Amino acid sequence: MKEVLLIAAYTPGRIAVAEAVRRLHEAGATVYLAGMTDVESTHADLGLDGLRSLRLPAEGYGAAFFRTARRGIFAEEIWAHVQRDPWVRKHARRAQVLVALHNPAVYSVWRLAQQYPRAEARFGLTPAVEAVLERNARSTAAAATEWVRRSPRPAQVTSGARAGARRSARTVVRRAATVSRAVAGARLPMWRRLLLSPRLSERARAELAVEVISGLQQTTEGRDLDILTAAVVDSLRTPRARADLLGGLVMAAIAAGAQPRDVVAGYAAELRYADSLLAKKDTVGATDSLLLALRMAFHRAVHLDSTLSPLAADPAGFTAPLRESTTFRAVTAQSGREQQAAGPPTDRPLRLLIATNGNTNFIGELQALLAAHPNAELRIIDPTDVGRAKTLSSDPRRMVEPILSGSRRAVNIAEREIRPHLDWADVLFVDWCTSFARLLTLVDPGTTRVMVRLHSYEAFTMWPVLLDLSRIDDLIFVSEHVRDLTVAQLPALTSAQRPAIHVIPNAMDLKRVIRPKTADARFTIAMIGFQVVAKDVRWAVQVLRLVRAQDARYRLLLIGSDFQTTHSPAAAAYGAAFQQDLDELEPIGAITRFGHADDVGEPLAEAGTILCSSVREGSPVGLLEAAASGAVPVVRDWPFFAAMPHGPRTLYPPDWVVDTPEQAADRILSVTADEDRWQQESGRSSAEVLRRWDLSVVDDDYERLIFG
Structure with a gap:
């Protein structure tokens, strides 16, 4: 059986890979794919004989690896992962064909072909298929002659042997x-x-x-x-x-x-x-x-x-x-700005530039509102719109090292690509505090007013502490508790020179999810979003077990993408335990998975209660959408914020919030004990969220902030 090893720098096209795998299998080959992206998740259903996401096992490689792995060009970074990965080495050793799927992967395939000279090196899926077909047509003797012809020079073998000796020592x-x-x-x-x-x-x-x-x-x-x-x-x-x-x-x-x-x-x-x-x-x-x-x-x-x-x-x-x-x-030394931000123009519409890192999950309703505003001209950008400067946000070294060395390399690149956007805009609104936000503030904004909005996710990443606060006019938090956490870890936000701080929840059109409930909805406990550990779906499973111990008619409806196990070994361990829960409870109908829903109102028509079991949240959209639909909220007191001045108990009506799975089960059983009680609680919850969080209410806060 011939073996083909594919090396990918980026996420390979699914259709092309699936077709190549089919043809290679027909030619009698086994096909393995290693990639710098999460190929174990994105390509698991394409029939490949094995997959490897190269960055995940690298966690155990030690400090020296991470200090230097990304020091050079991307091709060298890929090689740093490839040469250390035992899975790749095993399959490269056995492979007859080594294939680079993208330009940066060519270097790694070339190095592997030097160390394992019996393998042919190819660039692209079609040449890979052709190589296998050619091998099938050649005789064993002809193939052997070609291996001799392609053998590396002695120096190359010696280099590989030295690398092998170092690996043996480790x-x-x-x-x-x-x-x-x-x-x-x-x-x-x-x-x-x-x-x-x-x-x-x-x-x-x-x-x-x-x-x-x-x-x-x-x-x-x-x-x-x-x-x-x-x-x-x-x-x-x-x-x-x-x-x-x-x-x-x-x-x-x-x-x-x-x-x-x-x-x-x-x-x-x-x-x-x-x-x-x-x-x-x-x-x-x-x-x-x-x-x-x-x-x-x-x-x-x-x-x-x-x-x-x-x-x-x-x-x-x-x-x-x-x-x-x-x-x-x-x-993180503050660069300052030469001019203060100007007020909104009086002789033309306000030019508003919205920048995202590519994640538009929480900007849709606000963007639509602003696009329809009679006094606004709107543009949207993401990292693909800033040319060469994109490389600075994708590789933080390219931003950080010039700052330390006193060079203007990074600033000059950012200036050339970003300045035209800033010159056009009166207001720059950056959603998500990520590397893209830091990139945009490498450039003096001139008279453009700069706003950055933080959700709970970024508060646990390095980017808030790396912000240049002197170039940000307004910092927007989606809730008080996210503000509290960020200010506590970043004392500069308490200084006199800090940006103006605002708390405005996500803009949500909550009325669109309202529709009649199904007849037995009160026995369905819904949960929206369970694909990451932060949602703590196993806490929800505990609640389900307690409720079903009293009444087996209850079930847990999971809405959203399946749990992602490839983010880290910790996520994989949590996911494995959750899978055991599913294996036990799905076959008996205690848990139902709906999958991703473009129209979340459809599955919410079946929901009598909405359970939020998260360890952290910012301004959870799914929870409020479900409550607006008439699902009665049961909200865990998010542990990451439970000791802080603000959290669910100050954000929501106190009777919504519980501390333990037992309290959650008691609340569910209590509010759904009979149809009348549930209908009453359902109407009250819907009215509360529409009164406080619907787009028709929140849009006034954003309009006052953006238009002055």
Whole structure:
């Protein structure tokens, strides 16, 4: 059986891949696809014999990998992932045809073909199919002759052998850690003596300590591990070695799908290493190290793919190391603006430029409202509209390193591409505080008024702390609790020079979902959106079990895309547990999945209650749409915000909010106990959300803000 390995830089076209896979299978080949995007999710149904999303397993590669993987061009970054990935190496070793699907992947295919010279290298799906068909037509002898002709020079083989030797050395360390897991409890003193041995170099000690301590965590008391870790840290003299150890422990926990024990210590150590590099004028190294620190601090597995968040628990304490770092302070130094923002024009319509990072989920109704406004001229842009400057937002190094080195490279690129948009606009409204927002503020906005809107998602990423606040006039939060969290982690928002702060919920046309309920709707508990850990659908399953213990007529209706397991190992672990719930409860009709709904009013016609089980939310659209439809709200007191001054209990009527699955089950059973009670609660909930959050109410707030 011939084997074909495809390497993708971007998301490959599904139709083209499906057709190529069909033809290759007919030719007797097995087909494997490795990609830098989430191909395991996007291409799982196309009949491929194996898939690999290259960035996901990279979490466990250690600090040195992430400091340098993206230092060069994209082709070199792909190769950094390819050469480290055991899945790719295995299939490349067995492949007869290696295929690059995009230009940046050509370099990796060329390198693999050097190391595995019996494989043919091709660019594109059609040449890949042709290569297999040609092989089928050739004799074994002719094929063997071609392998000899294509053999690499000795120097190439030697280079590959050296790389193999380094990988073998790392394997020895990992195997040692595997042994440690088996005998951890009884042999902790032995590992202490080994890790503190003067015969070990600092780098070897840090690398071995990461493997050993990570392995011991499953069988050893936390205090003992803290003592061992502190002893090893004290034995390390250089900032790099300490960063390799403490940051390595964070990344090892993330790779294992576990919540790291001390994210702050890990990313703070990396920041200190960045500062040491900056002091030596190594701005490239300082950039790599700073971005690795931010990657650790705001990794989605720590906050977004977990039901706990150290940032939510202590926002100011969590971000304190950033404010102590000279590198971070240099990157976030405020640039200011030469002119103040001008007021709205009086002799023509206001020119409004809306910028998104490509996610338009929460801008649709507001955009339609503004497009129809008699005193507005509207344009929309996203990263595809800023030419070469797009590369700056897609690769933060290209923004950060010039700032540290004092170069204007990034500013000049941004100026050339973004200035025409700013010169046209009176107001720039940026939805989502992401890398695109930071890119847009690299340019002095002149007299254009700049507004940035934050949702709850971005509050747990690095971009709010990287904002240049001096170039933002208005910062809009979709709720008080998101504002509280962001201000707590970013004390600059309390200074006199801060932007004006506003709280305005998402604009929602809630009336469009109202329609008659089905006859048995009161026995259906709806949940809108369950594809990520933050929605905590398993908490909802707990509620369902408690309700069905009293009355088996109740079911849980899940509306939205299926759970995404490929975001991180933590998400994969959560998804696996949820799948077990589905395997048990779907066959008996206790859980029903509706799928994505363009018109959410259709499935909501079946919903008697709407359950919000999330650990965090900003201004949840689905919840309010369901309540407007007449589904009675049952809202968990979102744990990420429960200790803050604002949250569900200040946002919604108090009787909507519960603390535990037991309280949620009691509320559901109580409000749906009989038809009359449910109808009464249904009408009251609908009236409340229409009165407070419908577009007809919220649009006044946006109009006053935008038009002055």
